[in-house]
Amino acid sequence: MSEPLRYLCICADDFGMSAGINSAVLDLAEQGRISATSAMVRREVWLAGARMLRRLDPARFDAGLHLDLTRPAHAGGAEPGLGGLIARTYTRTVFAPGVQADIRDQLTRFEDAMGRAPAFVDGHRHVHQFPVVRELLVEEIARRYAGSPPWIRSTAPGLRQGPDRLKARIIHSLGGSRLNALAAKRGIPTSSRLLGVYDFSGDIEQHERRLSDWLSACRTGDVLMCHPSAGIAPGDPHGGARLREYTALLGLRLEAAGGSERIELAPLSQTLRRA
Numbered sequence: 001m002s003e004p005l006r007y008l009c010i011c012a013d014d015f016g017m018s019a020g021i022n023s024a025v026l027d028l029a030e031q032g033r034i035s036a037t038s039a040m041v042r043r044e045v046w047l048a049g050a051r052m053l054r055r056l057d058p059a060r061f062d063a064g065l066h067l068d069l070t071r072p073a074h075a076g077g078a079e080p081g082l083g084g085l086i087a088r089t090y091t092r093t094v095f096a097p098g099v100q101a102d103i104r105d106q107l108t109r110f111e112d113a114m115g116r117a118p119a120f121v122d123g124h125r126h127v128h129q130f131p132v133v134r135e136l137l138v139e140e141i142a143r144r145y146a147g148s149p150p151w152i153r154s155t156a157p158g159l160r161q162g163p164d165r166l167k168a169r170i171i172h173s174l175g176g177s178r179l180n181a182l183a184a185k186r187g188i189p190t191s192s193r194l195l196g197v198y199d200f201s202g203d204i205e206q207h208e209r210r211l212s213d214w215l216s217a218c219r220t221g222d223v224l225m226c227h228p229s230a231g232i233a234p235g236d237p238h239g240g241a242r243l244r245e246y247t248a249l250l251g252l253r254l255e256a257a258g259g260s261e262r263i264e265l266a267p268l269s270q271t272l273r274r275a
Contacts, residue, residue, distance in 0.1 A: 004261040007220045009191070009268040010249075011036035011153075013066055013227050014124070015053070016046030020231030024246045026052050028228060029061055033249045035267045036223075038066035038122050038153075041109040044075050050113035062267035064120035064150065065110045067137065069102065069127045078235060082125055086174070089130040100136045107144065117145055119269045120191075122153035122225075129155055129175035134182055142186040151189040151268055153225075154180055158193035159217055164210075168197040189272050192221030200241035207244045208251070215254070215263060221275075223268060 012025045015037045022045055028034045037053070039046060053063055070079050088094035110118050121141065122128055128137055141149050155176035157168035171194075183190050195214040202210075214224050228246035232239030254263045 005220075006218055006261055006263050007266045007271045007274075008215070008218045008222060008224060008263055009036050009062070009271065010034045010224045010226060010265060011038060011062070011064075011122075013038050013122075013225055014040060015063075015066070016040040016043040016049050018043075018229065018231070018233035018236070019045050019048075020229040020233060021227075021242070022049035022052070024228040024230040024242075025049075026056075027230070028246070028249055029056055031250070032265065033252050034226070034228075035060075035265045036062035036064065036120070038064045038120070039110060039118075040066045040068045040124060041106050041113065042068055042071055046109075047113055054114055058116065058119065059270070060267065062119035062269050063114060064122060064153075065106055065118040067103065067106060067121060067123040067128045067133075069099070069123075069133065070125060076235065082127075085127065086130065089132045092132055094132050096132055096136065099133055100140070103133075103137055103140050107140065117148075118150050119267065120151045120153060126155055126171050126174065128152070129179040131175060131178075134175055134179045138179070138182045138186055138188060141188055149186075149188045151191060151272060152179065152183050153223055154190045154192065154194060156180070156193045157197070158195035158214070158222055158224075159197075162213065164198045167199065168194070171197060191223045191268055192219060193223075194225060195222055196225035200238045202244075204244045204247055207241075207248045211248050211252070218263065220271060221268070 012034050014021050015025050016039045025037045072079050155172045159165055180190050226245050227242050229242035
C-alpha cells in the first residue's frame with residue numbers, strides 16, 4: 001500500500017526587492033527547498049533577477065507576480081503605511097483607473113522580462129484581495145489569460161491555533177472570501193489555505209518550530225509563504241527575520257515533517273493540473 005502523500009507549495013515572496021532576496025530565492029529554488037516565488041516587478045533589482053529566474057524550469061517552479069501597490073516614493077525609501085490604501089479601497093474612493101493601469105503595467109513588465117505569463121498572482125501585503133483591487137485584478141486576469149488563467153493566492157488561514165492565528169484571521173478578513181468567490185465565478189483557480197503568517201519575531205529555534213508546525217498542518221493545495229534573504233538591505237524592518245527564514249529553509253527536511261504522511265514539494269500549478 002502506497003504511503004499517503006501531501007503536495008505543498010512553498011513560495012518565497014518579494015523577489016526583486018533586494019539582491020539578498022534574489023540570491024536566497026535562487027539558491028533555495030536550485031536546492032529544491034521552495035517551489036515558487038512571487039516577483040515585485042517595479043523594484044530596483046527585478047530585471048537583474050529575472051535573467052536568472054528565467055533559467056528555472058517553469059514545469060518545476062512557479063514564478064508569479066507579487067502585486068505591489070505600496071511602493072516607496074523613491075529608491076531606498078520607506079514604504080508608505082497600509083492604512084491609507086485600506087481606507088481608500090474600502091470607501092471605494094481610490095482612483096480605480098490608476099489601479100487598473102498599475103495592474104496591467106505590472107503584468108506586462110512580468111511578461112516582458114520572463115517571456116511568459118505569470119504562473120500565479122498574489123499581493124505584497126495581501127493587497128490583491130482589497131476591494132476595488134480584487135475586482136480589477138480578476139477581470140484583468142480573465143480578459144488577459146482567458147484560455148489558461150494563472151492561479152490566485154488565497155489568504156484563508158491554515159492554522160486554527162497558535163499565537164499568530166489572530167493575524168492570519170485579520171489578513172483574511174480584509175477581502176479573502178470575496179476574492180475567492182470572484183475568482184471562482186470567472187473560473188480562475190485559487191490555492192486552498194495560506195500558511196506562514198507570523199509577526200517576524202523570535203530566534204532561529206523559534207522559527208524552525210514554526211516551520212515544523214506549518215508543515216505538520218499542511219494539506220495538498222496549501223501555500224506556505226516565506227520571506228528569505230541572504231543579506232539585510234538598508235531600511236528593511238524584517239531583515240533579521242529574512243535571514244532566519246533563509247537559514248531555516250536551507251535546513252528543511254520534508255521527510256521528517258509529515259508524520260505518517262509524506263510531504264512533497266511542488267509548484268501549485270502542477271498540483272492543480274494533477275487534480
